[in-house]
Amino acid sequence: METIKQVYLIGLGAVGSAYAAKMNEAEPGLVKVIVDPQRLAAYRQAEILVNGKPCRFTFVTPEQAAEKADLILIAVKGHHLAEAITMIRPFVGEETIIMSLLNGITSEEEIGRAYGPEKLLHAFVVSTDATRAGRSTNYANLGRIVFGDKDNPASPKVKAVQALFDRTGVPYTIPADILRELWWKFMLNVGLNQVSAVLKAPYGVFQKVKEARELMAMACREVLAIAQRIGINLTAADIDAYHDLIARLAPEGKTSMLQDVEAGRKTEVESFAWTVVALGEKYGVPTPVNACLGRMIATLEQTYR
Numbered sequence: 001m002e003t004i005k006q007v008y009l010i011g012l013g014a015v016g017s018a019y020a021a022k023m024n025e026a027e028p029g030l031v032k033v034i035v036d037p038q039r040l041a042a043y044r045q046a047e048i049l050v051n052g053k054p055c056r057f058t059f060v061t062p063e064q065a066a067e068k069a070d071l072i073l074i075a076v077k078g079h080h081l082a083e084a085i086t087m088i089r090p091f092v093g094e095e096t097i098i099m100s101l102l103n104g105i106t107s108e109e110e111i112g113r114a115y116g117p118e119k120l121l122h123a124f125v126v127s128t129d130a131t132r133a134g135r136s137t138n139y140a141n142l143g144r145i146v147f148g149d150k151d152n153p154a155s156p157k158v159k160a161v162q163a164l165f166d167r168t169g170v171p172y173t174i175p176a177d178i179l180r181e182l183w184w185k186f187m188l189n190v191g192l193n194q195v196s197a198v199l200k201a202p203y204g205v206f207q208k209v210k211e212a213r214e215l216m217a218m219a220c221r222e223v224l225a226i227a228q229r230i231g232i233n234l235t236a237a238d239i240d241a242y243h244d245l246i247a248r249l250a251p252e253g254k255t256s257m258l259q260d261v262e263a264g265r266k267t268e269v270e271s272f273a274w275t276v277v278a279l280g281e282k283y284g285v286p287t288p289v290n291a292c293l294g295r296m297i298a299t300l301e302q303t304y305r
């Protein structure tokens with residue numbers, strides 16, 4: 001594919017709306033949003049704001065699909081991925097590239113099972129502080145999309161998406177080893193998001209309290225053991241380096257999982273603790289810390305008021 005012209009997004013939340021608004025600011029109407037009929041009705045009535053600016057998105061239901069996408073960005077939460085995978089089907093053509101912006105390491109596998117791994121670029125978002133209340137998203141830092149082709153860092157798919165991001169001003173990085181980077185983010189989320197959700201701890205607690213950092217590292221070390229078992233190049237130094245990253249975050253800032261718990265929403269615990277536990281069973285690596293965190297978060301989800 002030479003130039004990406006038809007861009008579709010499913011998941012107009014904190015991450016999706018921030019990046020879609022950025023691209024549409026550069027090329028109005030570029031990103032169209034895939035929705036079901038209920039969301040179509042609700043979104044048409046709502047004022048959609050990104051950093052206070054009204055955004056006029058074009059919405060398309062799967063039934064209305066009139067063309068194949070050059071690129072589909074998926075930015076739903078983990079528990080809505082299966083539905084999103086079904087909904088994008090009419091937009092997927094021979095040349096379509098699919099990128100999942102979800103946290104965790106399993107979304108690409110699921111999408112690959114439905115549409116073939118050759119359609120995929122692996123991706124995730126880092127360093128964003130986007131938060132959403134209703135249909136209003138705000139961020140001070142948009143962050144960047146880290147993406148790549150796991151088999152060929154300079155593949156034509158990578159070049160096509162790079163050109164799109166260059167022309168629309170989307171910040172990005174293309175690492176040499178996208179799978180390592182994906183696992184690096186997964187290990188951070190497994191430690192930081194889950195411990196912050198259980199302790200109701202914003203980043204400041206991890207900056208100040210050694211025991212909170214130790215809890216986080218205990219959860220991360222189980223991911224590290226699995227990664228090393230399957231040949232992903234993570235090391236103990238990666239866990240130590242998370243502390244420098246957290247030191248730079250706003251002390252009052254909160255992980256997306258803590259925000260979910262505080263808002264009484266379903267969390268992405270399946271993408272974190274329960275994925276670690278399942279991989280631990282598969283590869284013979286003990287995962288008692290994640291088994292415990294998984295049960296604590298499941299309990300929180302069932303006791304929301």
Ligand SMILES: NC(=O)C1=CN([C@@H]2O[C@H](COP(=O)(O)OP(=O)(O)OC[C@H]3O[C@@H](n4cnc5c(N)ncnc54)[C@H](OP(=O)(O)O)[C@@H]3O)[C@@H](O)[C@H]2O)C=CC1
Nearest residue numbers: 011012013014015035075076077080083102103125132256
């Ligand atoms: N927020 C953050 O800071 C970060 C988040 N991430 C990851 O990005 C992913 C998305 O997170 P985030 O943006 O925060 O989540 P949000 O909950 O803000 O957004 C998800 C959006 O998906 C929409 N959606 C769900 N199901 C469907 C469907 N069937 N059809 C169309 N739209 C659908 C929801 O619509 P509706 O609102 O109408 O229900 C919602 O707007 C997660 O995996 C998260 O872990 C990664 C880095 C940072």
Ligand SMILES: CC(C)(CO)C(=O)C(=O)O
Nearest residue numbers: 127128192254255256257
């Ligand atoms: C890295 C971190 C913790 C903040 O962006 C995140 O990915 C999240 O909150 O889900």
